[in-house]
Amino acid sequence: MTVKLSIDGKPVSVAEGTTLMEAARKIDVDTPVICYHEATTSEGLCRQCVVEVDGWRVLAPACVTPVSQDMHVHTDSERVQHARRTILEMLNATVDLSQAPDLQIQMDDYQADRQRFPNAQVRDAQVLDDNPFYVRDYEKCVMCWRCVQACGDDLQFTYSLSTGGRGYESKISTFFDAPMPETTCVFCGNCVAVCPSNALVSKTEFFMDQGLNYDQIRQEKRKQRKQMPRK
Amino acid sequence: MIEAQEVVRSTCPYCGVGCQIDMYIKEDQIFRVEAPFDVAPNFGRLCAKGRFGIDFVQHPSRLKKPLIRKDIGESPRKAVGLEGFREATWEEALDLAAEKLAAIVAQHGGDAVGTFCSAKATNEDNYIFQKLVRGVLGTNNVDHCARLCHAASVAGLQLTIGSSAMSNSIAEMKDLDAFIVTGSNTTETHPVISTFLREAVVRNGAKLAVIDPRQIEMTEFADHWLRQKPGTDVAIFQAMAHVIVHEELYNSDFIDDRTEGFGEYAKSLADCTPEWAEGLSGVPADQIRDAARMYANAERAAIYWGMGISQSVHGTDNAVSLANLALITGHIGKPGTGLNPLRGQNNVQGCSDSGGLPNVFPGYQLVNDPDIRGKFENDWGIQLNPDVGLTTMEMVDAAEQGGIKAYFVMGENPMMSEPDLRHARHVMASLEFVLLQDIFFNETAEYADIILPATSFAEKAGTFTNSDRRVQLIRPAVPAPGEARDDWVILSELAQRLETELGREESAGFEFDDPSAIWDEMARLTPDFQGISHARLQREDGVHWPCPSEDHPGTPYLFEDDFPSGRGRLTPLDYRPSAELPNDEYPFILSTGRVLYHWHGGTMTRRSKLEDIYPEPTVEVHPNDAENLGIAAGDWIKVRSRRGEIQVRTLVTERSPTGTVFIPFHFAEAAANELTLDARDPQAKIPDYKMSAVALEKLN
Numbered sequence: 001m002t003v004k005l006s007i008d009g010k011p012v013s014v015a016e017g018t019t020l021m022e023a024a025r026k027i028d029v030d031t032p033v034i035c036y037h038e039a040t041t042s043e044g045l046c047r048q049c050v051v052e053v054d055g056w057r058v059l060a061p062a063c064v065t066p067v068s069q070d071m072h073v074h075t076d077s078e079r080v081q082h083a084r085r086t087i088l089e090m091l092n093a094t095v096d097l098s099q100a101p102d103l104q105i106q107m108d109d110y111q112a113d114r115q116r117f118p119n120a121q122v123r124d125a126q127v128l129d130d131n132p133f134y135v136r137d138y139e140k141c142v143m144c145w146r147c148v149q150a151c152g153d154d155l156q157f158t159y160s161l162s163t164g165g166r167g168y169e170s171k172i173s174t175f176f177d178a179p180m181p182e183t184t185c186v187f188c189g190n191c192v193a194v195c196p197s198n199a200l201v202s203k204t205e206f207f208m209d210q211g212l213n214y215d216q217i218r219q220e221k222r223k224q225r226k227q228m229p230r231k
Numbered sequence: 232m233i234e235a236q237e238v239v240r241s242t243c244p245y246c247g248v249g250c251q252i253d254m255y256i257k258e259d260q261i262f263r264v265e266a267p268f269d270v271a272p273n274f275g276r277l278c279a280k281g282r283f284g285i286d287f288v289q290h291p292s293r294l295k296k297p298l299i300r301k302d303i304g305e306s307p308r309k310a311v312g313l314e315g316f317r318e319a320t321w322e323e324a325l326d327l328a329a330e331k332l333a334a335i336v337a338q339h340g341g342d343a344v345g346t347f348c349s350a351k352a353t354n355e356d357n358y359i360f361q362k363l364v365r366g367v368l369g370t371n372n373v374d375h376c377a378r379l380c381h382a383a384s385v386a387g388l389q390l391t392i393g394s395s396a397m398s399n400s401i402a403e404m405k406d407l408d409a410f411i412v413t414g415s416n417t418t419e420t421h422p423v424i425s426t427f428l429r430e431a432v433v434r435n436g437a438k439l440a441v442i443d444p445r446q447i448e449m450t451e452f453a454d455h456w457l458r459q460k461p462g463t464d465v466a467i468f469q470a471m472a473h474v475i476v477h478e479e480l481y482n483s484d485f486i487d488d489r490t491e492g493f494g495e496y497a498k499s500l501a502d503c504t505p506e507w508a509e510g511l512s513g514v515p516a517d518q519i520r521d522a523a524r525m526y527a528n529a530e531r532a533a534i535y536w537g538m539g540i541s542q543s544v545h546g547t548d549n550a551v552s553l554a555n556l557a558l559i560t561g562h563i564g565k566p567g568t569g570l571n572p573l574r575g576q577n578n579v580q581g582c583s584d585s586g587g588l589p590n591v592f593p594g595y596q597l598v599n600d601p602d603i604r605g606k607f608e609n610d611w612g613i614q615l616n617p618d619v620g621l622t623t624m625e626m627v628d629a630a631e632q633g634g635i636k637a638y639f640v641m642g643e644n645p646m647m648s649e650p651d652l653r654h655a656r657h658v659m660a661s662l663e664f665v666l667l668q669d670i671f672f673n674e675t676a677e678y679a680d681i682i683l684p685a686t687s688f689a690e691k692a693g694t695f696t697n698s699d700r701r702v703q704l705i706r707p708a709v710p711a712p713g714e715a716r717d718d719w720v721i722l723s724e725l726a727q728r729l730e731t732e733l734g735r736e737e738s739a740g741f742e743f744d745d746p747s748a749i750w751d752e753m754a755r756l757t758p759d760f761q762g763i764s765h766a767r768l769q770r771e772d773g774v775h776w777p778c779p780s781e782d783h784p785g786t787p788y789l790f791e792d793d794f795p796s797g798r799g800r801l802t803p804l805d806y807r808p809s810a811e812l813p814n815d816e817y818p819f820i821l822s823t824g825r826v827l828y829h830w831h832g833g834t835m836t837r838r839s840k841l842e843d844i845y846p847e848p849t850v851e852v853h854p855n856d857a858e859n860l861g862i863a864a865g866d867w868i869k870v871r872s873r874r875g876e877i878q879v880r881t882l883v884t885e886r887s888p889t890g891t892v893f894i895p896f897h898f899a900e901a902a903a904n905e906l907t908l909d910a911r912d913p914q915a916k917i918p919d920y921k922m923s924a925v926a927l928e929k930l931n
Contacts, residue, residue: 039268039275099232132843133283155276157429157452181844186827188422189282193265193275198232202283203840205262208233214260214289221840 005071020051020062020073029075032084032106034091035144036063037194040154043145048087048106052077059083085110093120096139099198103142121168130179132221133187135206140199141172147191147200148172155194160185172199233262239708240267242695243281244351244688245830247574248272248401248423249697250281251772254689254708261285261689261709270772272401272701278422279828283840285689288709290838293670294684295713297324303680307660310677321714325724328681331664332368333732335637341369341616345626345635348375348587349642349718350576352685353693353705355746356718357578357585358593358753360641363726365586366611366739371598371620372635375587377579378623378917379648383541384572385583386915387550391558392570393796396580399533399569400699400775400787407431407567409529411522412449413442414464414539414549419827421537421573421698425449428535438529440522442467443539444822445893446886455522461820461891462809462922463512465545468552469804470508470516471523473500475559480527485561489794492801496555499803511806527560531567538824541572542920544810546912551802558799564790574698575831577688581696584760584776585753589620594757610756611739622916624649624909630658637664641718642685646674647832647899650907650918651874668721673834674899684715691717693746694768696776699787702763703773719749809922810910813890817872817924819856820891821906824921829897836897848879848901851893852927857883862929869928870894875905878930892925 001016007024014023019042021031034046042063050059054072059080074080088103089112097103107114125138143163151161160183164173174183192200207217235255243250250273255263264282268275298316302309309315319327335343346368348360357375364373377385385395404427417425425448431437432452440455441447442464450456459467475481476497486493505516526532534557540549554570562568574580586593596603599619608615621629627649629635638659649655659665659678667679670687688695690711696702711717723741730738743749747765754760762778762785775785813820828845830836850870852862862868864883869876870892879894879901887893896903908923 101232132840133279153433156426157433186418186422187279187283187844188277189279190276192282193277202263204286205233208257208260208262215291221843 003067003069005067005069005073007073008075014067016067018067020060020065020067021049023067024051024062024073024075031062031075032109033063034103034142034196035146037146040146040149040194045143045145046087048084050080050083051075052080081110085112088112089114089116090120091142093117094123095142095197096123097142097197099140100142100196102196125171131181131185131187132203134189134192134200134202137199137201138171140197142197142199143170143172144196146194146196150190150194155190156186156188158184158186158188161191233257235263237708239706241688241705241708242577242697242703243277244285244577244835245280246421247576247579247698248421249577249695249701249703250277250423251703252277252281254285256708259709260289272697272699272773273423276423276426280830280836280841284836285839287835287839288687288689292672292838293687293712293715294672294682295715296684297321297714298682299324299327300680306663308662308665308678309660310656312677313672316682321716324681324683325728328666328683328725329728329732331680332637332639332666333729335664336368336733339636342372342620343634343636344368344370344372344639345621345630345637346373346639347623347641347643347645348373348582350376350579350582351642352582352718353578353691353746354581354585354696354702354753355693355749356641356722357582357587358749359719359722359726359741361586361593362611362739362741363722363729365598365615366613367726367729367733367735369616371589371616371618372626373587373620374589374623374626375579375582376576376643376648377583377588379542380538380575380579380917381541381572382622382915382917383543383546383912384536384550386547386912388554388570388572390547390800391551391554391796391802392790392794392799394789394794395572396789397569397571397574397699398563398789399566399571400701401427402787403567404428405430405435407435407437407531407533409438409525409532411440411442411526411532411534413534413536413553414541415535415537415573416443416445416447416449416824417535417537417573418448420575420825422827424573438525440525442522444888444891455518455525457514457518457522458888459512459514461822462543463508464540464543464549465552465804466503466508466511466806467514467519468549468556469500469503469806470505470519471526472552472555472559473503474505474520474523475527475556476500478524480524481559482561486559489561489564490558490799490801493559496801496803526556526562529562531565532560532562533567533569533571535571535573537573538575539921541915542917543922544910544912544919545807546917547914548804548807552804554799555801558801564788564792566788569788577697578695580698580700581694581702584696589622592756593753594759596757607756612737613735613739624911624916624918627655627658630662636662637666638662639666640675641668642670644673644675644832644834646678647896647902647904650904650920651909652902652904653875654909668718670715671834671838673832683721684713685718685721686711686715690715691746693719694750694765700775701773702768702776704765704768719743719746810919811908811922811924813924817926818890819925819927821870821872821923821925822887822891822893822921823896823903823907824893825897826895829895831897833897833899848877848898849882849895850879851882851884851887853885853887853889853891854883855889856892856927857881860927860929862927867930869930870906870925871928872906872908872923872925874908877901877903877905892927896920
């Protein structure tokens with residue numbers, strides 16, 4: 001069945017079950033995202049894609065809200081902009097977003113105040129370097145869950161990553177916090193590929209970022225090799 | 232954060248899945264590999280090898296200059312390391328190679344040369360290689376590693392349906408209703424394909440039967456796991472067919488319209504009851520019944536297999552018995568069905584397609600068919616040898632008997648991949664001349680006279696054809712190390728020198744501007760490729776052959792209307808036991824294979840960071856066997872067969888059944904093929920790598 005609605009004043013006709021995000025893209029309106037990824041299941045976690053719907057009390061996450069008949073949707077109203085700006089400001093106050101280029105652009109677009117919450121408790125985590133292929137720097141983690149989904153039912157069906165902890169302490173983890181080589185991980189790196197903020201980063205890139213060249217990286221890795229658990 | 236100066240789309244150089252990769256490059260260094268989420272066949276998915284393992288291209292030990300053996304001409308030849316070679320100019324190395332090869336051809340004829348082309352090189356490289364061999368050396372002695380991997384699948388499928396490629400595409404996998412995985416440790420050997428198969432189970436509720444002696448990861452997703460004794464595959468498949476016939480679960484319409492020989496075939500199954508198979512294989516009869524019903528009753532069902540089926544003295548029978556199952560149930564010729572041998576190397580399909588076989592020109596056109604040969608003679612402007620050439624293992628035999636005097640090996644490592652390596656080395660030492668073309672100094676290089684340094688996949692252009700017949704581009708991303716040259720360039724230069732040395736008046740034609748011109752020549756001579764060009768691949772990412780014309784969309788699944796052989800031939804079989812069975816002295820069955828983190832002879836992966844996670848040769852031993860022998864996990868032990876012995880570290884695990892041990896064949900310092908035996912399938916000539924008898928000894 002076809003559903004008719006308006007998005008930013010423009011009429012749109014789409015199939016029943018289409019999300020607001022997909023409907024908006026049909027008329028070249030893009031909503032900004034943090035947790036959404038084309039290859040993973042949308043969970044509506046980050047709320048950055050919210051839009052305003054006439055008659056609705058709350059803003060609707062466009063990635064998971066299905067269209068309905070005669071809806072009037074506003075993707076860039078003042079209320080929407082305010083919500084997005086606040087989300088970015090809160091995230092930036094607690095997480096290291098220095099290697100999330102898309103979020104840096106969004107902060108500029110929405111004129112986010114990077115110092116709005118100076119007393120926020122910053123995420124503090126050790127860099128986990130427990131395997132030859134990638135490091136996990138959870139100070140940069142925005143908790144989008146994409147890596148967990150990629151590891152699970154969306155791409156890899158390996159299930160070595162999961163969420164752990166609660167509330168502020170919640171984090172991406174492995175079962176009993178085991179090092180990656182002791183989990184079911186097969187090092188496909190599909191989690192690294194979907195990470196939006198470089199919390200998961202290939203080791204070559206991690207070392208190159210520190211100014212090492214290819215030969216130095218090889219030697220650095222050889223040094224580490226002895227200390228690491230093996231598969 | 233590193234900013235890429237360039238991102239280059241290419242095709243992964245490891246397995247036959249043919250994943251599309253994007254290489255991120257800064258200052259000529261590949262620092263990240265990603266995969267496009269919107270492009271087949273992998274749709275963004277990669278495995279450890281593709282994402283983290285292509286750093287081998289930048290390893291310092293890449294060959295950078297042509298090398299000539301210092302004691303060239305001495306007999307018998309000895310294995311020497313790099314110190315036994317001196318660097319040479321391209322002029323000198325190519326001149327000398329041409330002179331040596333031409334002398335052997337002039338004195339003994341072209342059939343005195345045995346050649347190995349490469350399932351790692353491009354279609355274009357392999358086309359030029361076989362053109363050089365057939366058109367200049369004048370022999371059809373050209374073969375490659377497919378002989379050691381899917382030769383039996385090819386023989387079995389040729390016999391029954393007349394075509395040997397994977398019948399259906401990777402894209403159809405996630406929509407399966409039911410499927411069988413047998414003799415394929417899919418999660419480790421074709422990791423990205425395994426994700427789509429698991430997706431079928433987890434997300435779409437597909438039923439899976441795994442038929443495999445080892446407790447591979449796919450068993451965790453299976454509804455039925457049939458754990459047969461190694462080597463009893465035919466009994467299981469025959470019994471499944473027995474169930475399908477006797478419970479009348481077969482597809483009568485399909486049998487009537489598309490097959491022949493059903494009456495006789497059905498009669499031949501009379502004694503192949505599940506109970507009979509249980510006696511041979513140890514698999515409970517009811518499990519066999521359940522798996523047969525699952526497969527036969529599904530709307531769409533497919534079979535996927537790997538080396539466990541083909542690398543056997545009855546490999547052809549294994550493949551035939553699988554083809555029989557598909558033919559009586561009609562699970563072929565439709566989307567989501569099919570007979571699907573999963574190809575190993577990135578371009579093993581393409582190497583065969585491009586004529587890297589002793590009996591066929593490109594596109595499986597027979598060399599002993601006068602019309603076909605006439606077509607190639609016309610186009611190349613020369614006379615061609617009408618006799619079918621020798622297969623890999625037949626070339627070894629001929630070398631031993633003196634019929635073959637020289638080897639020309641491009642991008643292969645037979646001194647790791649052939650069975651019974653001690654014997655293989657003995658044969659290699661007796662040759663008059665060995666020419667090698669490769670990217671690394673490998674175990675075979677130790678026996679070479681001249682080594683020509685080639686470029687890797689990341690430095691050249693061309694095409695690979697993946698397991699589901701999809702032709703895809705590779706593109707140069709980083710500069711070649713030192714003086715390394717593209718394979719096709721080296722071959723063209725060598726061919727022209729050989730023609731001069733041999734006093735040929737007419738050249739077969741080796742002047743090409745680039746690989747796309749080589750492809751065009753091959754496509755002109757090969758009806759199945761005629762609609763494919765590099766320009767089209769640039770636009771469409773990939774095309775599945777057969778593709779006879781520019782406006783043809785390509786063929787993701789085969790046999791919709793008929794088989795190349797016309798009707799599918801249902802073929803009665805007899806169960807035969809394996810060549811070498813355990814006894815008191817050698818009480819264990821040895822099976823060899825791969826692990827996720829390494830690739831074949833290890834030439835590439837052991838020079839990448841993959842080595843860091845799996846650095847040592849291992850053997851899988853069942854806990855009961857380990858306890859009886861007093862072996863603990865992590866112990867180094869000696870594994871001995873009638874041919875040789877190696878030392879490996881013990882993994883105590885229930886993955887392999889009691890009485891069977893598994894050793895990966897990646898490690899030169901403990902090469903599994905020191906132990907394997909050269910017993911071959913009579914039709915396919917493939918050695919049995921999955922079944923030799925060994926003894927285990929504790930080391931002090």
